[in-house]
Amino acid sequence: MSEAPQTSGSHLLPSLWDEAHAATLDEPGRLLYRSNLLGADKRITNYGGGNTSAKVTAKDPLTGRDVTVLWVKGSGGDVGTMQRDGFATLYQDRLEALKGLYRGAEHEDEMVGYLPHCTFALNPRAASIDTPLHAYLPYTHVDHMHPDAVIAIAATATSRELTREIYGDEIGWLPWRRPGFELGLALSDFAREHPDAKGVVLESHGLFTWGDTARDCYETTIRIINVAIAFLAERTAGAPAFGGRRVAALAANERRAIAARLMPEIRGRIGREERKIGHFDDCPAALDFVGSNDLSRLAPLGTSCPDHFLRTKIRPLVLDFDPATGDVETVIAGLDAAIAAYRADYGRYYESCRHGDSPAMRDPNPVVYLVPGVGMITFARDKATARIAGEFYVNAINVMRGAEAVGSYRGLPEQEAFDIEYWLLEEAKLQRMPKPKALAGRIAFITGGGGGIGRATAERLASDGACVVLADIDAEALERAKADLSKRFSTDMVRAVALDVTDEAAVAHGMAETAVEFGGADILVSNAGISSSAPIETTELSMWNRNIGILATGYFLVSREAFRLFRRQDLGGAVVFIASKNGLAASPNAAAYCTAKAAEIHLARCLALEGAEAGIRVNVVNPDAVLQGSKIWTGEWREQRAAAYNMAPEELEEHYRKRSMLKRSVLPADVAEAVAFLAGEASAKSTGNILNVDAGNAQSFTR
Incomplete structure (x- = not known):
C-alpha cells in the first residue's frame, strides 16, 4: 500500500x-x-x-x-x-x-x-x-x-x-x-x-x-x-480561472444596483404560480465564473454532484448583460424570451428522459441566473432555499474550476440527472413536506419597524411565513427588533434598514435594498409615526410640518416607491396604512396630528383607486390608544394627552380602556392581527377599507 x-x-x-x-x-x-x-x-x-x-x-x-x-x-x-x-x-x-x-x-x-x-x-x-x-x-x-x-x-x-x-x-x-x-x-x-x-x-x-x-x-x-x-x-497556481477574464466585474455598489433592478423583473416572470424569494451573491468565485471566457461553454454542462442539481436544477440561465455598457433595460426587455427558452429546454429535458411512472414535471423556471460582471441571482420558494441554492452553485463553480485545471469537466448525463431529480423516492420526500404557510414567498416592508406595532406586525407576518424588512429611523430600536425576530424565526427571514420616511432618496434606497435582499416586495405596512399635542394657538409651524412630513408625506413617499416596485413585478400587492382613530374622530389639542392622520386615510382611498387595475389593494387599520410597547406614548405625548384629559399620566391607559365601548385595552398584537388579515389572501377582495381596532368608539364609526 x-x-x-x-x-x-x-x-x-x-x-x-x-x-x-x-x-x-x-x-x-x-x-x-x-x-x-x-x-x-x-x-x-x-x-x-x-x-x-x-x-x-x-x-x-x-x-x-x-x-x-x-x-x-x-x-x-x-x-x-x-x-x-x-x-x-x-x-x-x-x-x-x-x-x-x-x-x-x-x-x-x-x-x-x-x-x-x-x-x-x-x-x-x-x-x-x-x-x-x-x-x-x-x-x-x-x-x-x-x-x-x-x-x-x-x-x-x-x-x-x-x-x-x-x-x-x-x-x-x-x-x-x-x-x-x-x-x-x-x-x-x-x-x-x-x-x-x-x-x-x-x-x-x-x-x-x-x-x-x-x-x-x-x-x-x-x-x-x-x-x-x-x-x-x-x-x-498562476493559471487564470476558466480560460481567463472576458469581462471585468463592476464596482460593488453598481453590482447591487443592477441586481436590485433585475430581481423584481425576474421574480414577476417566474412567480405567478408560486411566489419566489431571491438571493444575490457576488462572491469572488461567482464573479470569476460569470466574467470568464469559459462561461458559455461550462454553464450548459450543468452540475455533477447529485446534491448540487437537486437544489440548482441541471443548469443555470446565463443572462446576456454587457457590464461595459451597463444596459440593464435591454436585458429586461429580453427576459421573457430568455426565460421562455429555458422553460422550453427544461420541457425537452423532461420529455426526453421521463419514464412511464415519472412524477409530473415540476416548475420549469430557472433557479440560478448568472449575470456577467454582476454575480449570481437565485430564486426559490423561501429565502433559505434560495441562499442554499446559491451556495450549492458556488460549490459547483469550485468543482468546475478544479476539474478544468487538471483535465476536462464533465457533468452528469441528462438521463442520470433526471433519474435523481425525478426519483420516486425523492418525490415521496417532497410530498411529505409540510404545506407552505399562508404568506410563504411574500415579502413585507414595514416602516416604524422598531416600535411596538411595527415589531408585532413583523412577528405576525413572519409567523405566517413572510420575509420582513424592518425600516425605522431609530437605529438602536431597529437593531433590537431585528435581533429578536432573527432569533425567533431565522436570520434568512429578517432584514433591517435605517430609514427616514421623509427622505426621498432614503426611501428609494430602502426599497432597492429590499429588492436585492429578497427579490422584490408584496406587502407594505406604512406605520412610521410620531405624536404631538398642543392647542391650535400654540401649535408651532415646525410641529405642523413635522406631523404632515412624517404622517402624510412619508406615507406618500413609501407608497409611491412600493407602487413602482409592485408594478415592475406585476404580481399585485397589498398596502396597509396604520392610521388612527384620530383620523376620523377629532381630539382636543391635537390638530396637527389629527389632520395628518386624516390625510393618511384619504391618501389610502386615492391609492386604492389607482392600484386596483394592477391588483394592488390598499386598506387602513385605525387603532386607538395602543400604549403597550409604543414609542410615541413615551415622554411628552403621554403627559400631554393626560393633561388634555386632566389626569395623571399613569391613569391614561385605564382611562382609554374604560372609554372604549368594549372596555378592553388595545395591544400591538391586536393591530398586527388586523394587518395580517388585510395583507393576506383572506381579504383578497377587499380594498379601500378602514378596519377599526379601537375596542369600540362610536365617534370613529366609518358608516
Whole structure:
C-alpha cells in the first residue's frame, strides 16, 4: 500500500478535534461532535449534503442483550447543524438480513420500505437512502462528504486515473451509481477486496472515508481532502480561472444596483404560480465564473454532484448583460424570451428522459441566473432555499474550476440527472413536506419597524411565513427588533434598514435594498409615526410640518416607491396604512396630528383607486390608544394627552380602556392581527377599507 502524502499550507483544512472535549462524550456524542465539525466548513460538504455514521454497542430494550446499532444521519438532516435526534438508529443484524431480500438493481428502491423494520428503540427519525452505503462497510466509523476539491477530481473525464495518481492505493474509485442499495453493496465489495484502503472516491459524487475511532475517521477525512486541495492548488497556481477574464466585474455598489433592478423583473416572470424569494451573491468565485471566457461553454454542462442539481436544477440561465455598457433595460426587455427558452429546454429535458411512472414535471423556471460582471441571482420558494441554492452553485463553480485545471469537466448525463431529480423516492420526500404557510414567498416592508406595532406586525407576518424588512429611523430600536425576530424565526427571514420616511432618496434606497435582499416586495405596512399635542394657538409651524412630513408625506413617499416596485413585478400587492382613530374622530389639542392622520386615510382611498387595475389593494387599520410597547406614548405625548384629559399620566391607559365601548385595552398584537388579515389572501377582495381596532368608539364609526 502507498499512503497519500502529508500536506501543509494556510489554504488547507485545519483539524479542529479537541480530544479533551471528545473524551467527555459517549460514542453517539462523539459521532455528533465529528459531524458538526465536518459540516461547519462548506469546503468539506454543502448544506444538507453528505452523512456520517457509527456502529455502536447498545442494550436491546426488548432482550437486554448487547446489540450493534448503526447510528447514521437521518433523512433530510444537515451534519453541520444537526443535534443528537437527527440520527436514525437501526439494528445492524437486521440491515444485514436485508441482503437476503434484495432482488437486484432494478428493484433496489423497494429496499427503502424495509428500513423502518430495522429501527432500533422506536426512533422516529427516518433513515435516508444512504443508509446501506454505511451499513455494509465493515468499519465502525464512516464519513461521506462532498468536498469541492474531491468532486473536482471525481467530475473530470479521467477521474479514475487522477484518483490513482493522487492517492495511490490508499483511496479507491467507483464509477457513478445513484445512491441506494446497489451502491451500498458495491462499497462493501470494494472494502472486502481492498482491506488496506482508507476510503473511496465516487465518480461525479463525493468521498467516503472510514476509521476505527471517531477521531481517526475525522482526521482521515480532513487529510484526504487536504491532499486534493494541495494537488489542485499546485496545478492552478498562476493559471487564470476558466480560460481567463472576458469581462471585468463592476464596482460593488453598481453590482447591487443592477441586481436590485433585475430581481423584481425576474421574480414577476417566474412567480405567478408560486411566489419566489431571491438571493444575490457576488462572491469572488461567482464573479470569476460569470466574467470568464469559459462561461458559455461550462454553464450548459450543468452540475455533477447529485446534491448540487437537486437544489440548482441541471443548469443555470446565463443572462446576456454587457457590464461595459451597463444596459440593464435591454436585458429586461429580453427576459421573457430568455426565460421562455429555458422553460422550453427544461420541457425537452423532461420529455426526453421521463419514464412511464415519472412524477409530473415540476416548475420549469430557472433557479440560478448568472449575470456577467454582476454575480449570481437565485430564486426559490423561501429565502433559505434560495441562499442554499446559491451556495450549492458556488460549490459547483469550485468543482468546475478544479476539474478544468487538471483535465476536462464533465457533468452528469441528462438521463442520470433526471433519474435523481425525478426519483420516486425523492418525490415521496417532497410530498411529505409540510404545506407552505399562508404568506410563504411574500415579502413585507414595514416602516416604524422598531416600535411596538411595527415589531408585532413583523412577528405576525413572519409567523405566517413572510420575509420582513424592518425600516425605522431609530437605529438602536431597529437593531433590537431585528435581533429578536432573527432569533425567533431565522436570520434568512429578517432584514433591517435605517430609514427616514421623509427622505426621498432614503426611501428609494430602502426599497432597492429590499429588492436585492429578497427579490422584490408584496406587502407594505406604512406605520412610521410620531405624536404631538398642543392647542391650535400654540401649535408651532415646525410641529405642523413635522406631523404632515412624517404622517402624510412619508406615507406618500413609501407608497409611491412600493407602487413602482409592485408594478415592475406585476404580481399585485397589498398596502396597509396604520392610521388612527384620530383620523376620523377629532381630539382636543391635537390638530396637527389629527389632520395628518386624516390625510393618511384619504391618501389610502386615492391609492386604492389607482392600484386596483394592477391588483394592488390598499386598506387602513385605525387603532386607538395602543400604549403597550409604543414609542410615541413615551415622554411628552403621554403627559400631554393626560393633561388634555386632566389626569395623571399613569391613569391614561385605564382611562382609554374604560372609554372604549368594549372596555378592553388595545395591544400591538391586536393591530398586527388586523394587518395580517388585510395583507393576506383572506381579504383578497377587499380594498379601500378602514378596519377599526379601537375596542369600540362610536365617534370613529366609518358608516
